[in-house]
Amino acid sequence: xxxxxxxxxxxxxxxxxxxxxxxxxxxxxxxxxxxxxxxxxxxxxxxxxxxxxxxxxxxxxxxxxxxxxxxxxxxxxxxxxxxxxxxxxxxxxxxxxxxxxxxxxxxxxxxx
Numbered sequence: 504x505x506x507x508x509x510x511x512x513x514x515x516x517x518x519x520x521x522x523x524x525x526x527x528x529x530x531x532x533x534x535x536x537x538x539x540x541x542x543x544x545x546x547x548x549x550x551x552x553x554x555x556x557x558x559x560x561x562x563x564x565x566x567x568x569x570x571x572x573x574x575x576x577x578x579x580x581x582x583x584x585x586x587x588x589x590x591x592x593x594x595x596x597x598x599x600x601x602x603x604x605x606x607x608x609x610x611x612x613x614x615x
Contacts, residue, residue: 505572506614507562515558515565556580556599576602576614 509529513521520536523529533541536554541547559577567573583596602615 505566505570505574507559507566507574507577511562511566512555512558515561516554552599553580553597556601559601574614578602 509521517535517538520532521529522532533547533551537547537550556577557580560579563574563577578600580597580599583598585593585595587593603612604615605612
């Protein structure tokens with residue numbers, strides 16, 4: 504079964520989001536990925552996943568263009584109808600999905 508590589512994903516994120524300078528370890532710079540300084544107390548989980556999964560979706564498009572076995576596990580998000588909120592901002596729900604195939608041995612999980 505095929506899946507994206509971390510390099511495929513890194514190529515679609517801001518430069519420096521992933522670091523592999525320590526052998527056997529890949530680290531993620533949330534400050535680089537999110538484009539701002541961050542702390543553990545920051546409410547940035549939704550933004551992190553939105554940007555990460557947007558990168559995965561874009562990487563999947565490139566992967567599928569270059570390979571015969573198409574991945575479908577990282578589709579583009581779906582968007583809800585924009586609505587005005589009480590704070591004066593306009594919001595739209597963005598729903599991301601990830602589909603994976605999970606074998607009996609979960610250490611062998613790959614994208615679908």
